[in-house]
Amino acid sequence: MSAETPAVKPAVPPPVPEGSPLGRQFAAYLCRLGGEDDPAVAWAVRLACLAVAGGQVCLRLADYAGTTILPEDGTDPVELPALAEWQARLGRSRLVGPPGQFAPLILDTGSRLYLARYWNYERKLAERLLDLAESPAAGIDLPRLRADLDRLFAHNREIPDRQKLAAAVAVLRRFCVISGGPGTGKTSTVVRILAALQAQAGDRPLRIALAAPTGKAAARVQEAIRNQKQKLDCPDALRAAIPDTACTLHRLLGARPDSVYFRHHRDNPLPVDVAVVDEASMIDLALMAKLVDALPEHARLILLGDKDQLAAVEAGSVFGDLCASQGYGLDFAAQLREASGVPVASSDMFPPALSNCVALLTHSHRFREDSGIGALARLVNEGRPKPALDLLNKGDHADLAFVRERGKQVQDLAERMAQGYAAYFAAVDAEAEPRETLRAFDRFRVLTAHREGGRGARGVNRQFEERLWAQRRLWPGTRWYAGRPVIVTRNDYDLRLFNGDIGVALFLEGELRVYFEDADGRVRGFAPGRLPEHETVYAMTVHKSQGSEFDEVLLLLPEAESPVLDRPLVYTAITRARHKAEIRGLPAVLEGAIKSSPRPSSGLGERLWRGGQ
Numbered sequence: 323m324s325a326e327t328p329a330v331k332p333a334v335p336p337p338v339p340e341g342s343p344l345g346r347q348f349a350a351y352l353c354r355l356g357g358e359d360d361p362a363v364a365w366a367v368r369l370a371c372l373a374v375a376g377g378q379v380c381l382r383l384a385d386y387a388g389t390t391i392l393p394e395d396g397t398d399p400v401e402l403p404a405l406a407e408w409q410a411r412l413g414r415s416r417l418v419g420p421p422g423q424f425a426p427l428i429l430d431t432g433s434r435l436y437l438a439r440y441w442n443y444e445r446k447l448a449e450r451l452l453d454l455a456e457s458p459a460a461g462i463d464l465p466r467l468r469a470d471l472d473r474l475f476a477h478n479r480e481i482p483d484r485q486k487l488a489a490a491v492a493v494l495r496r497f498c499v500i501s502g503g504p505g506t507g508k509t510s511t512v513v514r515i516l517a518a519l520q521a522q523a524g525d526r527p528l529r530i531a532l533a534a535p536t537g538k539a540a541a542r543v544q545e546a547i548r549n550q551k552q553k554l555d556c557p558d559a560l561r562a563a564i565p566d567t568a569c570t571l572h573r574l575l576g577a578r579p580d581s582v583y584f585r586h587h588r589d590n591p592l593p594v595d596v597a598v599v600d601e602a603s604m605i606d607l608a609l610m611a612k613l614v615d616a617l618p619e620h621a622r623l624i625l626l627g628d629k630d631q632l633a634a635v636e637a638g639s640v641f642g643d644l645c646a647s648q649g650y651g652l653d654f655a656a657q658l659r660e661a662s663g664v665p666v667a668s669s670d671m672f673p674p675a676l677s678n679c680v681a682l683l684t685h686s687h688r689f690r691e692d693s694g695i696g697a698l699a700r701l702v703n704e705g706r707p708k709p710a711l712d713l714l715n716k717g718d719h720a721d722l723a724f725v726r727e728r729g730k731q732v733q734d735l736a737e738r739m740a741q742g743y744a745a746y747f748a749a750v751d752a753e754a755e756p757r758e759t760l761r762a763f764d765r766f767r768v769l770t771a772h773r774e775g776g777r778g779a780r781g782v783n784r785q786f787e788e789r790l791w792a793q794r795r796l797w798p799g800t801r802w803y804a805g806r807p808v809i810v811t812r813n814d815y816d817l818r819l820f821n822g823d824i825g826v827a828l829f830l831e832g833e834l835r836v837y838f839e840d841a842d843g844r845v846r847g848f849a850p851g852r853l854p855e856h857e858t859v860y861a862m863t864v865h866k867s868q869g870s871e872f873d874e875v876l877l878l879l880p881e882a883e884s885p886v887l888d889r890p891l892v893y894t895a896i897t898r899a900r901h902k903a904e905i906r907g908l909p910a911v912l913e914g915a916i917k918s919s920p921r922p923s924s925g926l927g928e929r930l931w932r933g934g935q
C-alpha cells in the first residue's frame with residue numbers, strides 16, 4: 323500500500339451511534355414520561371439509548387460535548403453544549419441521577435451516562451468479580467500441585483511454559499481468566515487444570531460445568547475437550563471427572579421462553595463446583611452479570627477467550643476489560659513459582675487482586691512460525707497497517723490473499739463464491755448425509771463488516787442467489803431450494819433453535835428439510851415452515867461468525883471506512899480461517915481499520931482496575 327493512497331473517510335464525524343428504531347423510540351418515551359423539555363438532555367438520552375443499541379454500555383459525554391451532530395433522520399444539525407454545561411443541565415433533569423440514586427439514567431463521575439439497568443449490571447458484576455478475585459482458593463496442597471503440573475505439562479516445549487503457569491493461576495485462584503489467540507492451547511490447558519483440580523479434591527467428584535455463548539462454540543469446545551482428554555497423562559479417575567459435554571450458557575443458566583430472567587441466580591445457584599466458559603469475549607455485560615450472580619459462594623469460575631477479538635454484539639466488552647492485567651503481585655508470583663516451577667517475575671507496582679487472576683497464552687500451536695495468517699493477525703493487533711499491507715501485497719504466503727477491488731467491482735465475487743462453495747454443492751447434489759454436508763458448508767465462508775449495503779451480507783447473499791437462479795439451481799420467487807443455507811435470527815426455545823444456529827436445506831428421501839447440528843453433535847431436520855426467523859447465509863457478518871471456524875475465509879471490506887470496521891473486526895475475521903484468509907477491498911479501507919485506535923475502557927474497566935464507583 324503506497325503512502326499516497328487517500329484514506330476513505332466516513333461522511334461526517336462524530337457519527338450518531340448506529341442504533342435501532344427501538345432505541346430512538348425508547349429515548350422519546352423516556353423524555354415524554356419525564357416531561358423533559360431541554361433539548362440537550364433529550365439528545366443525551368437519545369444518544370445513550372442508541373449507544374446501548376449499538377453495543378456500548380454507556381454514552382461518554384466527552385465524545386460528543388461541544389460538537390455539532392447531524393441527526394440521522396436528515397433534520398437540522400444540532401450543537402451540543404460543552405461538557406461542564408451539559409453535565410450541569412443533565413444534573414437538573416428528573417430523568418438523570420448520580421450513582422446510587424433511583425432514576426432512569428445515571429451520570430457517573432467520569433461523565434458517562436448510563437441507562438440505570440446497565441449501571442446496575444456493571445456495579446453488581448464488578449463487586450462480585452472483585453470478591454471472587456480477592457478470595458484465593460483455600461486448602462491447596464502445593465507439593466501435590468507441583469507434581470501434577472509437572473506431569474500434565476511434561477509434553478510442552480514452550481519456554482517459559484505459559485500453559486503450565488496459567489494452570490497454576492487457575493488452581494490457586496477461585497477466579498481465572500485465560501486469554502490467548504487461536505491455537506494457543508486454551509482448551510488443552512483447561513483440561514489439565516480440571517485434572518489438577520480433581521486431584522486436589524481427592525475422592526469427592528467435582529461438579530464441573532462446561533459452557534460457551536453459542537451452540538457452535540459449545541460444540542467446538544466439547545469436541546476439543548474430548549480429544550484432549552484422551553491425551554492426558556493421569557489416572558483414569560481424574561480423566562473421568564472431566565465432562566464430555568458442553569452446553570450453551572443460556573442452557574446452563576436455565577433460559578426461559580419470553581423472559582430475560584434465568585432459572586439460576588443468587589437464590590437458586592448453579593449446582594456446580596467449577597464453571598468453565600469458553601469464547602468468553604462474546605459474553606455481554608448483562609449475561610456475564612447473570613452468570614456470576616448464579617455461581618454458588620464456593621464455586622470457581624474459569625473464563626477462556628481471546629481479548630483481541632471483537633467484543634460482544636450486545637452492550638459491553640467484559641472480557642477485554644478483565645484482561646487489562648498489570649502483572650502478578652510479589653507474594654503471588656512467589657507462590658506461582660513454587661506451584662509451577664515456571665520463572666515468573668512480579669510486577670513492579672502493587673497490582674490489584676484481579677491482576678493475579680489473569681493468564682495470557684501467546685504461542686500459537688495452530689499457526690506455524692511461517693504462517694501468513696498468524697503473521698497478519700499479529701500485525702493487525704499491533705496496529706501496524708503498512709507492514710500488514712506489505713505482507714499481503716508480497717503474496718509470499720499461500721494461506722493469504724489480497725484482492726484489490728474498487729468499491730463496487732464485485733462482479734467476480736459470485737464466481738469466487740461458487741468456487742468456494744463447490745464442494746458444498748457437490749455434497750448437496752450427491753444427497754450426502756446431512757452431517758457431511760454441514761461440514762462441507764463450513765469449509766468456506768464470506769464474512770462482511772455490515773449486514774446491509776452492497777457489500778453487506780444481505781446484498782452479497784442476494785447477488786449469489788441471482789447467480790444460482792441463472793444456473794437454474796433455484797427459481798425466481800422460490801425461497802427454498804436444496805442447498806439453501808440459513809442462519810437463525812431469533813431464539814425458539816420449543817424447537818431448541820437459537821440465534822446464530824446455521825442449517826442447510828436438503829432434499830432427501832423425497833422431502834426438503836432444513837438440518838441443524840446441536841451442541842451435542844445430534845443432527846435434526848425441520849420442515850422449512852417451522853423454522854423461527856432466519857435468513858440466507860452464504861455471507862455473514864464477522865460478528866455472527868464469532869465462535870466459528872472455517873477452512874477458508876473471504877473477508878469482503880466495505881466501500882469506505884466505517885466505525886464498525888475496526889482492528890478487532892479484521893483480527894476476528896482472519897483468525898476464523900484455518901487454512902486460508904482472503905481479503906477483498908480497497909487498501910485504504912483496510913489501512914484505516916488496522917489504524918483505528920482501540921475503544922477506550924468502559925466504566926467496568928475503571929471499577930475493576932482503579933476502584934471507580
Ligand SMILES: Nc1ncnc2c1ncn2[C@@H]1O[C@H](COP(=O)(O)OP(=O)(O)OP(=O)(O)O)[C@@H](O)[C@H]1O
Nearest residue numbers: 478479503504505506507508509510511546687688
Ligand atoms: N503445548 C503444546 N504442544 C504441542 N501442541 C499443542 C500444545 N498445546 C496445544 N497444542 C495443540 O494445538 C492445537 C490447538 O490447541 P487448543 O485447541 O488447546 O487451543 P485453543 O487455544 O483452545 O484453540 P482455539 O480456541 O483457537 O480452537 C491442538 O491441536 C493442540 O493439540
